[in-house]
Amino acid sequence: MSEPLVIDRQGVDALIAVLIDRGYEVVGPTVRGQTILYDTITSTEDLPVGIRDRQEAGSYRLEERGDDALFGYVVGPQSFKKYLTPPGTVFWKGLRTEDGFETVEADPPPRHAFFGARPCEVAAMRVQDDVYLPVGDGVYTERRERSFTVAVNCTEPAATCFCASLGTGPAVSDGYDIALTEVLSGEHHFFLAEAGTDIGEDVLADLSARPAHDEEVVGARRLVVHASDHMGRSLETDGLQELLSANLANSIWNEIGNRCLTCTNCTMVCPTCFCSTVEDRQALDGSSAERVRTWDSCFTLDFSYIHGGPVRSSPGARYRQWITHKLSTWQDQFGSFGCVGCGRCITWCPVGIDITQEAAAVRERDIRKVAVGIPSVKEVLE
Amino acid sequence: MHPVPCRVRSVVRELDDTFTLDLEPPSDGWSFVPGQFTMLYAFGVGEVPISISGDPGDPTRLVQTIRAVGPVSDALTSVAVGDVVGVRGPFGTAWPMELAEGRDLIIMTGGIGLAPLRPAILHTLEHRDRYNNVTLLYGARSPGDLLFAEQLQQWRGRFDLEVLITVDHADRTWRGPVGVVTSLIGRASFDPETAVAMVCGPEIMMRFTIQELERAGMTEDRLFVSMERNMKCGIGLCGHCQLGKFFVCKDGPVLSCAAMTGACWTREV
Structure with a gap:
């Protein structure tokens, strides 16, 4: 790829304009109801300019930064999975015919440009790629292949961020078309723009950008490294897969279950959670039907229901399923963690259950360790 | 993945539901x-x-046995000859028919668990010379709940298949054993050192069956179960059927007990 370029805010506007011109629906962060959500944007005016997000377990607030930063916040509750596997996607429609029924394909999806995707977001899309693409899921594959990604490197992580522990940030390493790094110091306000793909380079060529000076590149890189050293949280990943699979019988799950409301927030905001359900709908006159896919959550009772009752009826078992899937069985299934360290599940948990804390608590109370210290009944009798 | 419309050729009422x-x-x-x-x-x-309950050697028929327990299975069991239902599949893993060749084979089922094992039994009988002693141990709630009762009678009349049946609750017509299906293990003739077991029934029944077969000397690499979980997609995408690291729809439903580590038998996993 060519060397880094420098653009200013007008250049970012031009980038959005070029993408729209090329037929993309540009979707990115924008303020809606005191929250940063993803929606269609047409210029930098739509971005949360000069806004910072304060995040903590169970808490999210926006506040003024007092500057003109375009990307002075991290991630809101939504991720781009809202566009890649939109809840309510019609899989197919069925029409009753004289001798049975026939099915027809759903309409083709729009082309999205994901604008302002944080490195954890880009990593999450790659995690979901491993879930959907090998199976050839039509809904995801078509949307993903038609999409364009403008990533933004992180320079100011939130208190809930721990991407550095998982190697998914704060610098985007792969899976983007264009990566931006915002530099805002004193009078300097510019964006380092780097292409990650040929099409990204082609788009950048449409902008009037100048090559970056060495000190500008070094300065931008330094900000990202600084972010890496200032993560609000961390997750010890060493031996984590085995730790969780060996601790299914740990009494800690019931204790977490006593706090967990099974509200499903963590799974809805998680950018990698892919569980879904289908709804079969029928017209009142029975002439047509359609199958619709919506997001589902392993925290509902219905999720594991089989004839006779749900498999996971206790909240503790449902939390165990979720965290064990994220941090242990996901590795068996897809060869990676199902967590990218974005911290959303921590922020949006109404009771502030923290995946990093709970993983650490399991490590602290590892039943393999505890078992070593306590003599067995047989040993006591002898 | 669109369901393919398939015409209903016949409907047989096996039991009330x-x-x-x-x-x-x-x-x-x-x-x-x-x-x-x-x-x-x-x-x-x-x-x-x-699960498919028909003969794998007859590609002209797709035979499925359904118990009505909810809205969809109610609708599926209310169809008439000539109606059309949608089919996707087949999905999932197979019983280890090849592994069992040259060995004794024990088939243990409870209730409607006989349905997914009937293709294995039909395959075994079709290629009877490939297998040593074959034993079917079947447990039902009551004599009136025996699935495929007529066929069980036929099978019981064969010299090359041992069929042992028990019921939880007998009535005055019943002359056979009463009790859980594991109580039949002692009556079966098999070499625990080499035999292969295929087990399908309620999870609690499978759990105790595996324990008893292991106690009889069998090892988990020759014990196979068919697991049931909620399924929406059949291709490992919807997440519902997860059992530990497995997606039961594509890694199962037939799983080796060697692969089903203790984790899979943990309560509420």
């Missing part, structure tokens, strides 16, 4: 292996996983 549909297969050359299932779709109502 259990019906066997004989369907035209989704396509020419459609085939399955014993242990697999399909997703059956009732137009506008929904889709459920149903």
